[in-house]
Amino acid sequence: MNSVRLTFLGTGTSHGIPVIGCTCAVCQSSDPRNQRFRASVLIEWQGKTLLIDTPPELRLQLVRAKVTHLDALLYTHTHADHIFGLDDVRVFSGRQCAPLPVYGMPQSLENLQRQFFYVFTETPMGGGKPRLDLRKINPLDQPFEAEGVPVQPVPVWHGPTPVLGYRFGDVAYVTDTNDIPEASLALLQGLDVLVLDALRQQAHPTHFSIPEALAIVERLKPRRTYFTHMCHDVDHEKTNRQLPPGIQLAYDGLILE
Ligand SMILES: [Zn+2]
Numbered sequence: 001m002n003s004v005r006l007t008f009l010g011t012g013t014s015h016g017i018p019v020i021g022c023t024c025a026v027c028q029s030s031d032p033r034n035q036r037f038r039a040s041v042l043i044e045w046q047g048k049t050l051l052i053d054t055p056p057e058l059r060l061q062l063v064r065a066k067v068t069h070l071d072a073l074l075y076t077h078t079h080a081d082h083i084f085g086l087d088d089v090r091v092f093s094g095r096q097c098a099p100l101p102v103y104g105m106p107q108s109l110e111n112l113q114r115q116f117f118y119v120f121t122e123t124p125m126g127g128g129k130p131r132l133d134l135r136k137i138n139p140l141d142q143p144f145e146a147e148g149v150p151v152q153p154v155p156v157w158h159g160p161t162p163v164l165g166y167r168f169g170d171v172a173y174v175t176d177t178n179d180i181p182e183a184s185l186a187l188l189q190g191l192d193v194l195v196l197d198a199l200r201q202q203a204h205p206t207h208f209s210i211p212e213a214l215a216i217v218e219r220l221k222p223r224r225t226y227f228t229h230m231c232h233d234v235d236h237e238k239t240n241r242q243l244p245p246g247i248q249l250a251y252d253g254l255i256l257e
Pocket residue numbers: 013014039079081082176229
């Protein structure tokens with residue numbers, strides 16, 4: 001497999017769409033592209049399968065995408081919408097009879113150890129827990145190999161929170177950000193595909209709005225761009241029609257080859 005295959009497992013903001021109990025037009029929409037699990041992607045490249053983040057709907061996402069095997073897990077950051085499906089990866093560490101390598105910035109891995117204390121506590125029989133092999137990404141801006149797959153981490157800001165985007169060859173996934181430092185913009189040159197956070201039309205303190213995301217695209221000029229982490233203000237059909245050529249909203253289940 002020479003080119004990166006990217007599967008959108010979830011493209012919604014932290015509430016998920018539909019939002020619980022919401023009667024707005026997008027949450028009530030029958031367009032499946034308006035139904036968004038929390039944000040996650042699957043990367044298949046060089047014969048390996050990598051998962052980025054473990055949202056609360058992870059089991060449903062992996063069943064729907066028919067994922068049978070995982071080689072590694074990468075975290076962007078540890079907000080609740082990106083981590084609380086972690087327990088479900090135990091099926092892979094069990095089936096593969098090996099701990100699953102987990103990559104993230106040092107503070108993300110420390111947060112995981114606190115938030116999932118039972119996973120990292122010795123118990124007599126470990127069958128019910130994921131077995132994880134935590135691997136710190138350090139320094140944050142240097143390429144590394146995840147199970148042999150070359151990965152370029154891309155440090156960005158999400159309000160006050162540091163987040164890692166990831167670049168695999170000509171494909172980059174950059175979610176949960178409202179500020180990409182110059183040094184990181186330099187790591188995103190010459191892309192075939194850019195996946196970028198774009199929460200809604202209106203400005204937000206920790207996410208790019210659609211106009212802000214468009215300004216980043218204008219600077220980086222990737223061949224194709226897909227926006228993700230949308231909230232229920234964003235109707236897929238209506239918004240997509242207004243985006244410039246080469247830029248589209250992602251939706252759950254979309255696969256890029
Ligand atoms: Zn998020």
